[in-house]
Amino acid sequence: MGAHGRPHAADTSTADSAAATEGLRQREIAGEQRHLDTVYQRLEEKLAEAEYVLEDAAKRVQVGTPGALAERDAQVYRAGAHLNRLNNEFEDFLFGRIDLQQADAPEEHGIPSFTPLDPTDQNVAQTLHIGRLGVLDAEFGPLVIDWRAPAAAPFYRATPLEPGRVLRRRVIRSKGRKVIGVEDDLLRPDLAPTLDGQELAVIGDGALMASLGRARSHTMRDIVSSIQKEQDEVIRAPAAGATLVTGGPGTGKTAVALHRAAFLLYQDRRRYAGGILVVSPTPLLVSYTEGVLPALGEEGQVAIRAVGSLVDGIEAERYDTPETARIKGSARMVQLLRRTARAALELRAPTELKVVARGEVLRLDAGRLRAVRGHVVGSGGTPLNLLRPRARRLLLDALWAEAIRDLPKPTDHYGREQRQEEKEAFDEYVSDEAPFLDFLDAWWPALTPRQVLASLRNAKHTNRIARRTVTPEEARRLAASWRHLDDRGAGGLTAHDVALLDELQLLLGEPARPKVREVDAVDLLTGLDEVTTYADRSARTRERVPVERTEYAHVIVDEAQDLTPMQWRMIGRRARMATWTIVGDPAQSSWPFPQEAQAALDEVLGSKPRRRHTLTVNYRNPAEIAEVAAKVLALAAPGTPSPSAVRSTGIVPRFAAVADPAPAAFGAAARAELVRLLGEVDGTVAVVVPMDRRAEAAGWIEGLGDRAVALGSLEAKGLEYDATVVADPTGIAGESEAGLRVLYVALTRATQRLTVLSGPDDLADSAGVPALLR
Numbered sequence: 090m091g092a093h094g095r096p097h098a099a100d101t102s103t104a105d106s107a108a109a110t111e112g113l114r115q116r117e118i119a120g121e122q123r124h125l126d127t128v129y130q131r132l133e134e135k136l137a138e139a140e141y142v143l144e145d146a147a148k149r150v151q152v153g154t155p156g157a158l159a160e161r162d163a164q165v166y167r168a169g170a171h172l173n174r175l176n177n178e179f180e181d182f183l184f185g186r187i188d189l190q191q192a193d194a195p196e197e198h199g200i201p202s203f204t205p206l207d208p209t210d211q212n213v214a215q216t217l218h219i220g221r222l223g224v225l226d227a228e229f230g231p232l233v234i235d236w237r238a239p240a241a242a243p244f245y246r247a248t249p250l251e252p253g254r255v256l257r258r259r260v261i262r263s264k265g266r267k268v269i270g271v272e273d274d275l276l277r278p279d280l281a282p283t284l285d286g287q288e289l290a291v292i293g294d295g296a297l298m299a300s301l302g303r304a305r306s307h308t309m310r311d312i313v314s315s316i317q318k319e320q321d322e323v324i325r326a327p328a329a330g331a332t333l334v335t336g337g338p339g340t341g342k343t344a345v346a347l348h349r350a351a352f353l354l355y356q357d358r359r360r361y362a363g364g365i366l367v368v369s370p371t372p373l374l375v376s377y378t379e380g381v382l383p384a385l386g387e388e389g390q391v392a393i394r395a396v397g398s399l400v401d402g403i404e405a406e407r408y409d410t411p412e413t414a415r416i417k418g419s420a421r422m423v424q425l426l427r428r429t430a431r432a433a434l435e436l437r438a439p440t441e442l443k444v445v446a447r448g449e450v451l452r453l454d455a456g457r458l459r460a461v462r463g464h465v466v467g468s469g470g471t472p473l474n475l476l477r478p479r480a481r482r483l484l485l486d487a488l489w490a491e492a493i494r495d496l497p498k499p500t501d502h503y504g505r506e507q508r509q510e511e512k513e514a515f516d517e518y519v520s521d522e523a524p525f526l527d528f529l530d531a532w533w534p535a536l537t538p539r540q541v542l543a544s545l546r547n548a549k550h551t552n553r554i555a556r557r558t559v560t561p562e563e564a565r566r567l568a569a570s571w572r573h574l575d576d577r578g579a580g581g582l583t584a585h586d587v588a589l590l591d592e593l594q595l596l597l598g599e600p601a602r603p604k605v606r607e608v609d610a611v612d613l614l615t616g617l618d619e620v621t622t623y624a625d626r627s628a629r630t631r632e633r634v635p636v637e638r639t640e641y642a643h644v645i646v647d648e649a650q651d652l653t654p655m656q657w658r659m660i661g662r663r664a665r666m667a668t669w670t671i672v673g674d675p676a677q678s679s680w681p682f683p684q685e686a687q688a689a690l691d692e693v694l695g696s697k698p699r700r701r702h703t704l705t706v707n708y709r710n711p712a713e714i715a716e717v718a719a720k721v722l723a724l725a726a727p728g729t730p731s732p733s734a735v736r737s738t739g740i741v742p743r744f745a746a747v748a749d750p751a752p753a754a755f756g757a758a759a760r761a762e763l764v765r766l767l768g769e770v771d772g773t774v775a776v777v778v779p780m781d782r783r784a785e786a787a788g789w790i791e792g793l794g795d796r797a798v799a800l801g802s803l804e805a806k807g808l809e810y811d812a813t814v815v816a817d818p819t820g821i822a823g824e825s826e827a828g829l830r831v832l833y834v835a836l837t838r839a840t841q842r843l844t845v846l847s848g849p850d851d852l853a854d855s856a857g858v859p860a861l862l863r
């Protein structure tokens with residue numbers, strides 16, 4: 090019997106039937122092999138063509154006119170990209186096929202007809218093969234259709250309830266150039282459809298289950314051959330405005346987000362060549378997911394960055410405690426940073442300016458200087474570093490006022506002109522004088538974001554400028570978190586610090602290039618000059634690294650529930666003209682103030698239209714694991730529905746408890762459990778612990794090989810393993826206000842097996858089940 094209960098061969102005996110099924114399978118595989126051979130032949134022709142174009146272009150370099158060179162560059166680029174793609178996608182790039190009924194309407198919203206069909210027509214009218222890349226035969230007939238093309242949509246959208254024109258959907262598995270299997274879904278068993286006069290064969294149990302059961306490695310795979318309908322609707326949703334996607338753990342949010350990036354590029358390559366940014370919560374999730382897009386044939390235009398690596402040249406490498414994180418992430422920091430930047434200007438500012446001009450000593454005292462500073466800043470929001478020229482000008486004005494304080498005001502036009510000329514000469518003279526220049530450097534220094542952040546190391550100073558934005562206790566926590574920074578702000582940073590630095594960058598602006606001081610012959614003699622030479626000016630230019638792209642055409646945010654208001658602001662600054670895809674699950678949020686984050690998101694999206702989708706099926710966890718996680722979900726986010734698990738394995742999670750309070754006893758138990766699980770699954774095994782037990786857990790996995798990993802609770806975000814040990818669940822739940830939601834994340838990482846390992850604090854019952862999970 091086939092997957093859909095239809096006989097494939099006469100049921101004379103079980104052995105005969107098995108042989109007949111196998112014969113049918115081989116026949117179908119052979120058919121697909123023929124098609125794949127044709128496709129490869131065609132690909133080889135294309136490859137040869139691309140190589141020829143490259144060679145031809147190389148020859149043109151001899152011609153040497155600028156036009157020929159530009160043409161050559163363009164050809165080389167196109168051919169090189171083409172070759173690259175062809176070479177990359179030779180592996181497993183043909184994966185699907187649909188057999189379609191006759192269409193009675195050409196298309197709907199660009200997607201081939203889903204409208205009623207002729208119920209009497211049982212013939213397959215058209216067979217389409219689907220792959221990672223479109224391939225046309227020599228007559229421009231489609232040999233393979235790109236999975237992102239509208240014609241491929243029915244492969245993903247058809248269901249037995251709404252089959253559209255699809256009679257049979259087939260997933261083809263191949264290794265290199267060899268077809269090794271086919272898996273079919275018959276969508277209209279009622280029709281007994283035929284192809285070339287023969288009844289349509291149906292092989293296997295469908296591809297989805299086969300792919301879900303496979304062992305996991307440390308990199309995510311694409312799901313291009315088994316995207317489900319509700320996922321496809323997100324992937325192909327219109328690009329405009331913001332597409333907001335929620336769904337529980339394992340519903341494919343990350344996978345869908347990445348496939349959407351590939352889809353958008355396919356659909357409008359010119360627009361999205363402007364860059365797609367994917368923001369991921371952790372570097373671990375970045376390295377887990379970054380292979381997916383190249384496997385889909387898309388590289389270059391998509392930048393996947395962790396939220397702590399969004400600012401070029403800075404890599405977050407430390408973690409904040411939950412208490413500190415909630416202060417640093419809060420929108421209150423905007424106000425605090427504004428004051429901090431102002432205060433940093435004044436931190437080491439001299440309180441008197443003294444210059445000699447027009448034969449007398451001119452002074453500006455602290456009061457005058459304060460007034461000038463206020464005037465420079467004014468009420469506008471100009472970045473402080475950009476105000477330096479204005480500071481210079483207003484200081485000169487104040488000095489001039491001092492210089493002419495005893496002179497009568499000119500009364501006639503001639504007198505005013507004369508005064509003006511004197512003023513210009515005065516400005517020119519004073520502004521080249523070393524005391525003035527030194528004063529300006531100290532009074533209005535060019536500030537860097539790191540330097541300003543470091544000024545908050547001092548709790549007293551922080552408290553002084555905080556003025557009701559943060560409490561004294563919060564000021565103390567902030568200061569403590571930056572204690573290790575030096576004056577210039579050098580030292581390790583956290584992901585939350587990166588958002589603060591980005592905000593400071595906005596408040597400060599790029600410092601202006603320092604004015605090259607006039608060469609003084611005497612200085613030259615004594616060697617005490619501050620002249621910049623051509624050599625060091627050009628060295629400075631050479632040092633300048635290419636700046637990151639700061640505007641994107643589309644921004645995809647993964648695990649959006651974890652972003653703080655300050656992080657939303659940082660991402661928003663890179664997306665002023667962008668369209669958005671935002672995926673997340675509020676029930677997994679480690680940020681304690683969802684309303685504040687929502688307000689920041691609303692501000693960033695402004696009036697952009699929003700389109701909402703919900704994903705409902707859990708493809709990762711078997712039902713047995715999902716059931717345990719649901720208990721924590723009920724506590725963490727009461728009323729939130731659990732996504733329904735698509736499969737069950739019959740293997741219930743294991744509960745184990747260690748009564749001995751000694752850490753070594755717990756460690757030994759955790760290690761033993763990891764060893765056991767490594768023996769039971771083929772792929773990866775992870776132990777997840779509270780953040781402050783990470784170092785301990787790293788010891789537990791020593792020597793277990795690279796299939797085993799140890800993770801702090803916040804690091805587990807978005808990742809998945811064949812098996813996981815969740816150790817010290819009460820410790821995880823107690824880590825922060827959002828602890829229960831973090832525990833929910835930890836419990837939903839396994840694709841096959843889960844062990845919950847309790848210590849004495851978990852108050853496990855006689856079956857080892859901790860109090861939290863009863």
Ligand SMILES: Nc1ncnc2c1ncn2[C@@H]1O[C@H](COP(=O)(O)OP(=O)(O)OP(=O)(O)O)[C@@H](O)[C@H]1O
Nearest residue numbers: 312315316317338339340341342343344708709807
């Ligand atoms: N249509 C599908 N076919 C095959 N596998 C799928 C499909 N959809 C999702 N998966 C698999 O399910 C797992 C979970 O997907 P993914 O990590 O994208 O979920 P998620 O919603 O982002 O989860 P979380 O919220 O826990 O981070 C992955 O292994 C993914 O490959």
